[in-house]
Amino acid sequence: MQAQIPTDWPEGTKYLRAPSYSKKLPKDKLDTILLSKAGSSSKEPVLTTRGPYANVKITQIKDASHPAHGQYGLFSTQHLPPNSFILPYLGYVHDQSDLDETSDYDLSLDRELGVGVDASHMGNEARFINDYRGISSGPNAEFRDILVDVGFGILEKRMGVYVLSAGKSGKKAKGISRGEEILLSYGKGFWAGRQSAAI
Numbered sequence: 420m421q422a423q424i425p426t427d428w429p430e431g432t433k434y435l436r437a438p439s440y441s442k443k444l445p446k447d448k449l450d451t452i453l454l455s456k457a458g459s460s461s462k463e464p465v466l467t468t469r470g471p472y473a474n475v476k477i478t479q480i481k482d483a484s485h486p487a488h489g490q491y492g493l494f495s496t497q498h499l500p501p502n503s504f505i506l507p508y509l510g511y512v513h514d515q516s517d518l519d520e521t522s523d524y525d526l527s528l529d530r531e532l533g534v535g536v537d538a539s540h541m542g543n544e545a546r547f548i549n550d551y552r553g554i555s556s557g558p559n560a561e562f563r564d565i566l567v568d569v570g571f572g573i574l575e576k577r578m579g580v581y582v583l584s585a586g587k588s589g590k591k592a593k594g595i596s597r598g599e600e601i602l603l604s605y606g607k608g609f610w611a612g613r614q615s616a617a618i
């Protein structure tokens with residue numbers, strides 16, 4: 420039986436159900452990502468999760484006023500309550516010795532160790548989440564550290580995408596409505612980097 424992949428998944432990009440580790444990642448860095456369940460006292464939530472994700476849909480953007488018109492975005496297929504987990508951000512886990520500086524899909528996993536997750540050639544639905552700038556007044560989702568129980572007594576450190584907490588604003592209290600685009604903040608650094616690359 421062929422394993423399922425999401426509708427509209429791009430040809431030539433590998434669909435991942437778990438992170439793919441660079442062979443150049445040294446053991447001491449790997450040991451900060453793959454933790455023993457028995458010895459772990461981490462505060463992060465421990466989840467079990469595996470794609471494809473039915474709560475989201477990869478959709479081509481047809482609205483000409485959308486800044487990523489013609490590209491893809493990630494939309495919800497159901498109401499997603501405030502503070503709820505949506506999906507993990509999967510990709511190629513690497514350090515600075517194995518970095519693609521041209522990637523627009525590279526997310527930091529551990530800033531101190533210089534470890535990132537690059538979803539340019541392989542990843543899951545999360546690689547399609549756009550930045551809110553020019554689309555909405557703010558993001559409706561954010562990255563949070565998570566631990567995933569991968570069995571064999573191992574917890575794997577990943578980045579998870581969560582719906583923003585309700586906060587004080589009435590808008591955020593609704594969470595993400597069915598059919599709404601999921602939007603993150605990539606951070607100003609992402610756009611500043613693109614600007615300097617274009618010069």
Ligand SMILES: C[S@@+](CC[C@H](N)C(=O)[O-])C[C@H]1O[C@@H](n2cnc3c(N)ncnc32)[C@H](O)[C@@H]1O
Nearest residue numbers: 486487490491523524546547548549550551552
């Ligand atoms: C991680 S990808 C997001 C998915 C991408 N739209 C796709 O179809 O593969 C990041 C790229 O999406 C585009 N993008 C994301 N948010 C955007 C925004 N607010 N305005 C313009 N382009 C955006 C940019 O081309 C950026 O380099």
